[in-house]
Amino acid sequence: MITTPRPRLAVWKFASCDGCQLTLLDVEDHLLDVAGVIDIAYFPEATKGKIEGRYQLSLVEGSITTAHDARRIREVREISETLVTIGACATAGGIQALRNWADVDEFLRIVYAEPSYIDTLSTSTPIEDHVPVDFQLRGCPISKHQLIEVIDAFLHMRKPNIPGHSVCVECKLRGTTCVMVAQGIPCMGPITHAGCGAICPAYDRGCYGCFGPSQAPNIDSLAAWWKQLEVTDVDLVRALRTFNAYSPEFREASEAYEH
Amino acid sequence: MSTEREIAVDYLARVEGEGAMYLKLRGDEVEDLKFKIFEPPRFFEAFLRGRRFSEAPDITARICGICPIAYQTSACNAMEQAAGVQITGGLRDLRRLIYCGEWIESHVLHVFFLHAPDFLGYDSAIAMASDFPDRVQTGLRLKKIGNRIMSVVGGREIHPINIRIGGFYRTPTKIELDGLVPELEWALEAAADTARWVAGFSFPEFERDYEFVALSHPEEYAIQQGRIASNRGLDIAVEEWSENFEESHVEWSNALHARLKTGGSYHVGPMARYALNSDRLTPRARDVAEEAGLGQVCSNPFRSIVVRVIEIVFACEEALRLIDGYERPPEPFLDVEPRQAVGFGASEAPRGLLYHRYAIDGEGAITEAHIVPPTSQNQLSIEDDLRAYVVGRTHLPDAELQWQLEQAIRSYDPCISCATHFLDLTLDRG
Numbered sequence: 001m002i003t004t005p006r007p008r009l010a011v012w013k014f015a016s017c018d019g020c021q022l023t024l025l026d027v028e029d030h031l032l033d034v035a036g037v038i039d040i041a042y043f044p045e046a047t048k049g050k051i052e053g054r055y056q057l058s059l060v061e062g063s064i065t066t067a068h069d070a071r072r073i074r075e076v077r078e079i080s081e082t083l084v085t086i087g088a089c090a091t092a093g094g095i096q097a098l099r100n101w102a103d104v105d106e107f108l109r110i111v112y113a114e115p116s117y118i119d120t121l122s123t124s125t126p127i128e129d130h131v132p133v134d135f136q137l138r139g140c141p142i143s144k145h146q147l148i149e150v151i152d153a154f155l156h157m158r159k160p161n162i163p164g165h166s167v168c169v170e171c172k173l174r175g176t177t178c179v180m181v182a183q184g185i186p187c188m189g190p191i192t193h194a195g196c197g198a199i200c201p202a203y204d205r206g207c208y209g210c211f212g213p214s215q216a217p218n219i220d221s222l223a224a225w226w227k228q229l230e231v232t233d234v235d236l237v238r239a240l241r242t243f244n245a246y247s248p249e250f251r252e253a254s255e256a257y258e259h
Numbered sequence: 260m261s262t263e264r265e266i267a268v269d270y271l272a273r274v275e276g277e278g279a280m281y282l283k284l285r286g287d288e289v290e291d292l293k294f295k296i297f298e299p300p301r302f303f304e305a306f307l308r309g310r311r312f313s314e315a316p317d318i319t320a321r322i323c324g325i326c327p328i329a330y331q332t333s334a335c336n337a338m339e340q341a342a343g344v345q346i347t348g349g350l351r352d353l354r355r356l357i358y359c360g361e362w363i364e365s366h367v368l369h370v371f372f373l374h375a376p377d378f379l380g381y382d383s384a385i386a387m388a389s390d391f392p393d394r395v396q397t398g399l400r401l402k403k404i405g406n407r408i409m410s411v412v413g414g415r416e417i418h419p420i421n422i423r424i425g426g427f428y429r430t431p432t433k434i435e436l437d438g439l440v441p442e443l444e445w446a447l448e449a450a451a452d453t454a455r456w457v458a459g460f461s462f463p464e465f466e467r468d469y470e471f472v473a474l475s476h477p478e479e480y481a482i483q484q485g486r487i488a489s490n491r492g493l494d495i496a497v498e499e500w501s502e503n504f505e506e507s508h509v510e511w512s513n514a515l516h517a518r519l520k521t522g523g524s525y526h527v528g529p530m531a532r533y534a535l536n537s538d539r540l541t542p543r544a545r546d547v548a549e550e551a552g553l554g555q556v557c558s559n560p561f562r563s564i565v566v567r568v569i570e571i572v573f574a575c576e577e578a579l580r581l582i583d584g585y586e587r588p589p590e591p592f593l594d595v596e597p598r599q600a601v602g603f604g605a606s607e608a609p610r611g612l613l614y615h616r617y618a619i620d621g622e623g624a625i626t627e628a629h630i631v632p633p634t635s636q637n638q639l640s641i642e643d644d645l646r647a648y649v650v651g652r653t654h655l656p657d658a659e660l661q662w663q664l665e666q667a668i669r670s671y672d673p674c675i676s677c678a679t680h681f682l683d684l685t686l687d688r689g
Contacts, residue, residue: 015299018275019324019417025372026416028403032395035385046372047383048272065299095321096301120300141324141417199414203421204591205428208317210418238311243321 007056007155010042012076014062014069015096015124019141020087021045021061027144034148037155056081057154060133063089063096063124070121070130077131084150085127088140092212093246095140097124100246126246135160140210140243143195164215166190167207170198179206186231188239191217191249212244219253233257262286266661271668273373273383275325276675280668281511282645287653294641294668296512298675307628312338312597312619313424319615319630320418323674325368328361328409329608331422332483333615336497338424341602341619342595349588350426351483353412356436356581357419358482358606359574360408363446364416365609366529366567366574367405369672370457371398374564377666378460394456397449401571404442408578411435426592436582443582447575451547454568458551463663465648466558469640470519471531474607480539480573481532483606489525490534490556498603500614506631514675517636524639527611528671529566530557541580544573560644560670567672597623608633610672634673641671 011021025031025046034040041051058080064070077083085091093100100123127133137150137160146162153160163169167189171178179201180187187206189198193214200207219240226236240254266282277298283291303322310318315334320327332354339346346354371394372384381387388395406416412431413419421427472493474485487503488494495503506515519525534556537548548569557566599621605614611633618627644667652660 013277015301017321017324019321019327022324022368022417025368026402026406028399028406031399032385032388035388040383040385043383044270044272045275046273047385048376049382049386065301069299094301095303095306095318098306099302102306124301140321141415196415200420200428203414203427203429205420205423208420238314242314242318 006037006039008039008041008051008054009151010055010058010076010080011045012042012058012060012062013045014060014073014090014127015065016062016087016089016094018045018061020090020139021059023086023142023144023147024059027148030148034151038151054079054081057151058083060085060090060127061087063093063126064130065096065121065124067121073127073130082134082154083127083131084135084137084154085133086137086147087142088138088210088212088243089124090127091136091138091247092244092250093124093126095243095245097246098241099124101241124246137162138193138211138244139195143197146195163194165194166214166217167192167194167196167198167201167211170194170196171201174198174202176201179204180225180229184229186226186229186239188222190225191219191222208242209239209250210243212247213249217249219249223253223257263290264657266657266664268661268665271665273376273669274673274675275323276673278668278673278675280645280664282649282664284649284653289646289649292642292646292649293511294638294645296514296638296675298513300513304628304630307617307625310625312341312617312623312625315615315617315625315628316422316424317418317420322630322632324417325365325674326361326608326610326613327418328358328413328422329606329613331419332358332606333604333613334617335422335424336484336604336606337602337615337617338604338619339595339602340604341600341617342424342597344425344593344595346426346593349430349586350592352581352585353427353430353588354422354483356578357409357412357422359578359581360405360412362482362574362609363405363571363578364402364409365405366571367398367402369609370453370564370567370571371395371402373672374669375457377662377669378457378564397453401446401449401453404439404446404575407442408439411439423592425595426588426590428591430587430591433585433587436585440579440582443575443579447543447572447579450568450571450575451543454547454551454565454572457564457568460564462559462561463648465561467560467644467647469526469530469558470522470524471534472519472525472527472636473531473535473612474605475535476539478539480536480541480577481607485605487605487612488535493519497605497614500603500605500616500631504631506635512638514635514638516638517631518639524643525636526640527633527636528563529570529609529611530560530563531611532607533557533566533569540569540573541576543576544569547572560667563670597621610634610674611636632674634671634675637671637673641668641673
């Protein structure tokens with residue numbers, strides 16, 4: 001039997017809710033298989049042990065919101081051969097990127113008791129604004145099937161099979177009747193990246209865009225649809241400004257429809 | 260001259276989020292002790308202002324990927340109270356059912372993956388799996404059934420999509436819920452067996468006279484509703500929180516410290532719930548607790564792992580009861596019309612009391628939000644525990660003392676991601 005050292009995996013956390021890294025523990029049926037083929041060398045949420053050195057695969061959760069973290073992500077990049085961002089915070093700045101539009105003076109008026117204790121930047125930005133990223137896995141939270149696909153693709157040195165089409169395709173695959181056409185429910189599915197399995201429409205709810213923009217989304221067309229459903233521009237902007245607000249496509253559209 | 264020693268853990272492992280611990284001893288005296296939280300703040304309370312009242316459940320869920328149902332439930336409770344709407348019958352049962360799923364998933368994660376390795380001397384559950392393969396497999400399967408409840412009722416495990424103010428987008432059919440029963444029946448037995456296992460762990464001799472604070476409900480083991488009660492006579496409605504508790508800001512923590520106005524630290528979480536409400540546990544959970552030798556009150560934080568398992572037994576039994584009695588409600592949700600009001604909501608997150616308060620205007624926009632997560636309430640209690648624990652143990656070698664202190668912190672299942680997210684900010688424009 002040929003034995004080669006198992007590649008080392010590290011999981012890094014920046015500003016986030018921990019949900020995407022929890023997804024790695026949520027792959028209940030495959031967790032021990034994953035641990036068999038890859039050495040979980042740094043994953044503080046799950047293990048006290050730490051193997052120093054270089055990591056073949058780094059999964060990065062969270063966005064950059066402090067000067068300290070802006071330095072730390074560069075160090076992480078240096079010791080990582082492949083760096084994959086997981087989730088909306090790491091790929092688009094997360095819900096905390098709403099601060100990027102905040103009126104700074106207004107924020108200062110609601111300052112806490114001892115603001116000098118807090119170290120923070122005025123923006124929340126995705127990882128790729130700071131270092132080169134090898135692959136971005138979307139979702140708030142990510143899909144565990146897609147996470148396994150990314151790890152498997154890494155192990156076999158192939159490109160992950162993560163389609164960039166919209167949630168609409170997943171509804172068709174699932175056999176869900178279009179909630180926007182049939183029930184008049186405003187749905188972001190036409191402009192949202194697939195990956196969740198089109199859960200919301202299957203629960204009689206419009207997609208709310210937690211996987212961020214699909215490839216080349218036609219947001220103007222969606223806006224026209226929503227107008228017919230009597231959704232105001234204010235509510236359209238609000239819908240674009242949630243968990244992937246600072247993704248370039250949603251950001252530009254939300255600014256265009258703001259006035 | 261007495262010697263000076265420092266024990267510092269720069270990044271606590273197997274907790275959710277980023278925290279650290281610092282202890283400075285001079286001889287046998289504790290000179291300085293801090294449970295530090297350096298997780299960067301995300302300012303939920305600030306950016307919730309101006310959002311629609313109906314968005315609060317989905318937005319606040321993102322405070323914590325481990326207990327999103329707790330945030331969604333407390334937010335719904337607050338908004339429904341503000342609108343004068345009360346959820347009853349099947350809709351209320353479904354809220355409780357999905358919450359049972361979250362308790363199972365979160366508690367199993369803590370018991371098997373975060374806490375048990377401390378007692379057995381491993382770095383992680385994955386390392387433990389080579390010597391305890393059956394236990395780790397049991398943990399994974401138990402966790403999965405908790406997650407399945409969340410998926411069936413809520414659409415997915417992390418940040419479920421089906422909860423809305425007034426109820427659900429779509430209620431599950433009876434058949435969908437019945438599909439959970441066989442695995443839950445297995446889980447009930449597996450959890451009872453796990454209780455016997457963890458009850459046999461070796462626990463340091465350590466007890467503190469805590470003020471336990473938890474929701475309490477006359478008819479049930481409180482999860483998603485109740486009054487705020489304590490073992491020292493506190494008994495208040497949720498809307499009276501701010502008259503009885505206060506928060507302060509310390510330099511070493513990005514999470515506010517909460518304390519009782521009448522005194523100091525208090526303790527929230529499974530031990531508090533158990534101390535106040537154990538007579539309302541389901542029958543099997545009561546039997547298993549007795550078999551585990553738990554008594555009426557458990558005041559040893561290291562033994563909280565046993566209490567957590569008792570709550571897993573309870574949550575499985577309660578989920579089975581709720582599914583058995585389930586009839587699909589005629590409507591998936593009640594219409595909730597916003598009005599200018601202040602709403603208060605609380606529920607028992609796996610780690611303890613989670614309090615929300617919102618002011619909304621006549622158009623349904625949020626004008627103020629205030630969120631107090633369990634871990635920020637436990638910070639003072641954690642520090643008090645550590646300070647008390649060190650007394651009489653300063654002779655221990657650094658590595659051993661550090662291991663035990665970390666274990667003590669972990670016994671709270673601290674969720675630092677939660678605790679940090681309600682801070683307002685100062686800006687560094689650099």
